[in-house]
Amino acid sequence: MKASILFKLGLCSVPNSSRNKYFYQSLGASKGDLFLIKLLKFLRVFLPLLLIVVLVLYFLFPELWYNITHVYEVFRS
Amino acid sequence: MAGIKIINLNKVKSGHHLLNNFCLLVNPGEFVMISGGKKSGKSTLLNIIAGFETYPSGDVFLDTQNLKRLSNAKRAELLRKTMGFIPQGFFLEPNLTIRENIALPGIFAGMPEKTLKERTETVAKILGVSELLEKRPKALYGSQVQRTCIARALLLDPPMLLLDEPTDSLDGPNADTVLKIVKLFQEKLGKTVLIATSDSRVAPYATKTVDMKGDIK
Numbered sequence: 001m002k003a004s005i006l007f008k009l010g011l012c013s014v015p016n017s018s019r020n021k022y023f024y025q026s027l028g029a030s031k032g033d034l035f036l037i038k039l040l041k042f043l044r045v046f047l048p049l050l051l052i053v054v055l056v057l058y059f060l061f062p063e064l065w066y067n068i069t070h071v072y073e074v075f076r077s
Numbered sequence: 078m079a080g081i082k083i084i085n086l087n088k089v090k091s092g093h094h095l096l097n098n099f100c101l102l103v104n105p106g107e108f109v110m111i112s113g114g115k116k117s118g119k120s121t122l123l124n125i126i127a128g129f130e131t132y133p134s135g136d137v138f139l140d141t142q143n144l145k146r147l148s149n150a151k152r153a154e155l156l157r158k159t160m161g162f163i164p165q166g167f168f169l170e171p172n173l174t175i176r177e178n179i180a181l182p183g184i185f186a187g188m189p190e191k192t193l194k195e196r197t198e199t200v201a202k203i204l205g206v207s208e209l210l211e212k213r214p215k216a217l218y219g220s221q222v223q224r225t226c227i228a229r230a231l232l233l234d235p236p237m238l239l240l241d242e243p244t245d246s247l248d249g250p251n252a253d254t255v256l257k258i259v260k261l262f263q264e265k266l267g268k269t270v271l272i273a274t275s276d277s278r279v280a281p282y283a284t285k286t287v288d289m290k291g292d293i294k
Contacts, residue, residue, distance in 0.1 A: 001184060001190060002184050002185075002187070005173070005177060005181070008170075008172055008173060008177075009170065009173075012172040022124060022129040022162075022164060023164055023168060025127075025128075025129050026127065026129075026162035026163075026164050027181045027182050027185055027229070028153075028157040028185040028186050028233075029185045030153065030185065033185060
């Protein structure tokens with residue numbers, strides 16, 4: 001149950017800035033719980049951004065995308 | 078029953094000396110109103126008592142235990158058992174049901190699921206929100222949000238309730254409802270209540286008023 005609630009708090013709830021910064025501590029969340037919630041919130045913002053960057057590079061700048069994904073060839077040569 | 082003793086507490090924030098050798102004695106079962114204007118340090122004081130903020134000097138005793146001398150884990154455990162904190166704004170998680178919102182402190186405390194369910198239903202019944210347990214916060218109106226937040230703070234049956242600006246942005250009837258409920262818990266169950274507020278409507282309910290003055294604009 002705790003895992004599903006933490007997941008909901010991290011991925012579904014509104015961002016931290018709109019509420020009291022001690023909200024989760026006031027509910028008795030441990031440092032581990034807080035870290036997990038913050039990590040999930042970060043991923044919720046970061047992963048879609050990363051996906052957009054990848055899609056833009058792949059479809060609009062295919063050569064750049066090829067260079068990035070084959071960067072190891074620079075070192076090999 | 079829980080009391081608080083604060084001796085020579087100091088706290089500086091953004092250049093303002095919010096707490097300067099501040100002393101306070103709160104006896105078990107008292108209803109204390111901590112009043113003062115903006116930046117007078119009343120919310121900071123509440124945050125320090127609740128263990129959210131640190132302080133450079135001074136001592137805060139919860140019953141006989143000096144919070145400064147406890148390890149982080151022991152302090153967190155003591156505060157969790159002793160205090161129910163209601164932050165400013167009566168915030169409920171919009172994506173959780175009322176049942177899950179009320180149960181949050183028990184979930185974080187690792188309470189067994191069966192006990193948690195029973196306890197959630199008990200406090201919901203006491204606060205008159207039993208019929209709302211499966212609803213989402215957006216379906217609530219009037220004082221139902223405030224009553225749900227109070228139910229959440231009481232889930233672990235703490236002997237002390239801390240409320241930060243509980244009547245802020247509430248109209249007359251809703252503010253009265255909240256204050257009457259809190260007063261009832263203080264009188265009937267002997268809970269110690271600390272309210273940080275600049276709202277004079279709280280004064281008639283308090284057994285002790287502490288003026289923080291300040292009012293720095």
